[in-house]
Amino acid sequence: MAILIDETKCNGCGLCDHNCPGDIIHMDAVSGKPLVVYPDECWYCGACRIDCPENCIKIIFPLISL
Amino acid sequence: MSFNLANIPEHHITTDVLVIGGGSAGTMAALAARRQGLEVALVDKAGIDRSGCGCAGNDHFLAILESGPEWDTKEAFLKWYHRLTQGLVDMAIPEKVFLSRIKRMVAYLEELGIPMRLDATHNDYIRTGSFGQPGDYFINFDGRKLKPTVSAEAARAGVKFFRRINITDLLADGGRVTGAVGFDIRKGDFYTFLARATIVATGNVTRLYNNQASMPYNSWHSPYNNGGAQAMAFRAGAELKNMEFVNYTLTPVNFSASALNAIVGMGGYIVNGLGERFLFKYHEKGEKGPRWVMPWGVYWEIKEGRGPCYFDLRHLPEEAINHLLHHLLPVDKNTFLDYCEQKGVDLRKDLLEVQISEGQLPAFLGSVSGIYVTPECATTVSGLFATGACSVTVGSLSGSMCVGETAGEEAAKFIYRDKTVKPEVPKEELTARREAIYSPLKRQGGFKHCELENKLRQVMTLYVGIGRTRRGMLTALEELAKLEKLFPDVRADNLHELMRVHELRDMLLVAQLIARGALEREESRFGLSHYRGDFPTSREEWHCSLHQCLQGEQVVLKRVAPSNL
Numbered sequence: 207m208a209i210l211i212d213e214t215k216c217n218g219c220g221l222c223d224h225n226c227p228g229d230i231i232h233m234d235a236v237s238g239k240p241l242v243v244y245p246d247e248c249w250y251c252g253a254c255r256i257d258c259p260e261n262c263i264k265i266i267f268p269l270i271s272l
Numbered sequence: 273m274s275f276n277l278a279n280i281p282e283h284h285i286t287t288d289v290l291v292i293g294g295g296s297a298g299t300m301a302a303l304a305a306r307r308q309g310l311e312v313a314l315v316d317k318a319g320i321d322r323s324g325c326g327c328a329g330n331d332h333f334l335a336i337l338e339s340g341p342e343w344d345t346k347e348a349f350l351k352w353y354h355r356l357t358q359g360l361v362d363m364a365i366p367e368k369v370f371l372s373r374i375k376r377m378v379a380y381l382e383e384l385g386i387p388m389r390l391d392a393t394h395n396d397y398i399r400t401g402s403f404g405q406p407g408d409y410f411i412n413f414d415g416r417k418l419k420p421t422v423s424a425e426a427a428r429a430g431v432k433f434f435r436r437i438n439i440t441d442l443l444a445d446g447g448r449v450t451g452a453v454g455f456d457i458r459k460g461d462f463y464t465f466l467a468r469a470t471i472v473a474t475g476n477v478t479r480l481y482n483n484q485a486s487m488p489y490n491s492w493h494s495p496y497n498n499g500g501a502q503a504m505a506f507r508a509g510a511e512l513k514n515m516e517f518v519n520y521t522l523t524p525v526n527f528s529a530s531a532l533n534a535i536v537g538m539g540g541y542i543v544n545g546l547g548e549r550f551l552f553k554y555h556e557k558g559e560k561g562p563r564w565v566m567p568w569g570v571y572w573e574i575k576e577g578r579g580p581c582y583f584d585l586r587h588l589p590e591e592a593i594n595h596l597l598h599h600l601l602p603v604d605k606n607t608f609l610d611y612c613e614q615k616g617v618d619l620r621k622d623l624l625e626v627q628i629s630e631g632q633l634p635a636f637l638g639s640v641s642g643i644y645v646t647p648e649c650a651t652t653v654s655g656l657f658a659t660g661a662c663s664v665t666v667g668s669l670s671g672s673m674c675v676g677e678t679a680g681e682e683a684a685k686f687i688y689r690d691k692t693v694k695p696e697v698p699k700e701e702l703t704a705r706r707e708a709i710y711s712p713l714k715r716q717g718g719f720k721h722c723e724l725e726n727k728l729r730q731v732m733t734l735y736v737g738i739g740r741t742r743r744g745m746l747t748a749l750e751e752l753a754k755l756e757k758l759f760p761d762v763r764a765d766n767l768h769e770l771m772r773v774h775e776l777r778d779m780l781l782v783a784q785l786i787a788r789g790a791l792e793r794e795e796s797r798f799g800l801s802h803y804r805g806d807f808p809t810s811r812e813e814w815h816c817s818l819h820q821c822l823q824g825e826q827v828v829l830k831r832v833a834p835s836n837l
């Protein structure tokens with residue numbers, strides 16, 4: 207899971223995709239919303255969340271990392 | 273995949289200075305070169321506004337402010353830095369790349385509106401010390417906006433940004449580096465940069481070792497730093513030094529986040545399973561000792577049956593705990609408190625279990641491994657400069673920014689010395705580079721990058737990790753050579769995977785440099801960093817740096833005398 211984006215709040219600005227240093231979030235051309243394409247490659251850095259204008263991103267740690 | 277291999281769009285960019293890596297060091301290098309009136313291209317495989325280890329912030333800014341006390345002077349810093357690096361860093365470097373710049377750098381960040389003075393009552397800095405410093409060298413600050421702010425400054429100054437371009441190789445003409453090639457990780461376009469001077473600044477090297485959570489991207493520093501600079505510079509003939517010293521730290525259990533500096537800096541304890549503060553057994557300064565002492569102590573406590581080990585903050589006064597919880601931990605790693613909440617740990621009343629992190633090549637203060645540079649940030653190859661954590665200079669965030677500025681200015685001087693040089697590259701070389709970049713996309717069957725990468729981590733962890741012997745190193749080199757043979761069979765099914773394949777290529781090379789250095793250096797040093805069970809103490813004959821470089825197909829090793837104050 208890693209990154210949970212609340213699509214009902216998301217305004218589709220794409221900042222999370224732009225900020226992610228690992229190329230793991232891609233804006234979906236059809237829905238205009240971000241997709242977490244490579245959750246296993248997440249650093250858990252929070253760069254996707256930090257500038258989100260709608261504050262709609264949650265970071266979810268997998269069980270193995272707790 | 274919408275990308276058509278038969279018809280790849282090409283972009284040819286000619287510039288004065290090419291900077292590869294858009295983290296803190298690279299962005300400052302680009303800005304500094306631009307201030308000298310030159311055309312500058314800044315390239316990163318990510319978005320640059322939040323690229324690098326400091327993408328989501330940082331909470332400590334190492335600085336000498338000459339505020340009065342004896343420890344807050346250049347002389348005291350140099351003495352400490354010499355002791356910390358044990359003579360393996362050229363002592364002409366810190367003055368040139370850091371000490372002469374740091375006060376101005378702090379003032380500059382304040383001008384940009386970065387909150388450096390967290391003591392609002394006195395409008396002053398809050399400073400803490402750790403890792404054996406003679407005083408409180410770290411300004412505690414709120415660096416959450418630092419990276420985007422400095423990036424915006426660079427853009428405003430006219431630095432041209434090339435985002436999401438993965439640089440794979442340097443270009444050379446007659447022994448001089450003349451630029452680099454790469455590809456757009458989203459569109460696939462081929463990029464050629466021709467430059468009068470090239471600066472590599474891609475940071476440290478991660479993903480080489482397993483961690484306890486078995487999540488390779490859950491790493492201490494950025495998992496997207498894979499030794500691009502070190503590998504490209506080495507392939508271009510540059511000397512690398514002391515690659516055998518792998519760095520470990522203590523992190524929260526299963527979450528490989530930075531925290532140690534903040535915790536020990538604020539007076540936190542490290543205790544074992546018996547509740548004892550044990551670090552004084554290993555170093556006279558205990559938790560205030562050098563970083564390597566802490567994983568070293570934890571290793572032996574666990575080995576001898578006194579684990580698990582913990583951060584203990586329960587004795588800290590409310591003010592200190594508040595400072596940690598509000599100003600340091602969530603600024604250093606933005607998700608730290610999410611981890612605590614989801615794990616169910618309350619740092620006010622609970623112990624936080626620690627682990628020894630996975631190993632990585634440096635990204636912090638006192639590191640002695642990476643690309644060898646002069647005090648002018650020049651590598652041993654003409655036209656090629658290195659800065660930040662990939663170079664052996666002064667590490668940490670403030671180090672990287674000051675060294676970045678040095679590299680930018682020195683690259684500009686290099687260009688102005690002979691402005692007539694026109695960077696060129698033979699057409700055949702470009703064609704061959706282009707072919708090599710995209711070939712993993714054309715393969716069917718074979719291996720996925722993660723299959724080789726997992727094997728690489730297994731080999732490195734087993735034989736080149738904690739505890740090393742000659743036999744282990746020879747086994748590692750044999751296994752890594754097998755992986756090298758398999759590499760041409762690795763396929764990529766899309767452009768994102770193509771980027772990971774090129775990262776793997778660089779990691780494989782760096783892994784071999786580490787193993788070769790570790791085989792050669794018949795002594796032990798810096799705790800777990802290089803612990804040879806067959807040579808368990810430091811030895812006089814190895815009080816020197818070990819350099820490696822490529823001459824033709826041959827790796828040449830040489831010992832370089834230590835630097836004295």
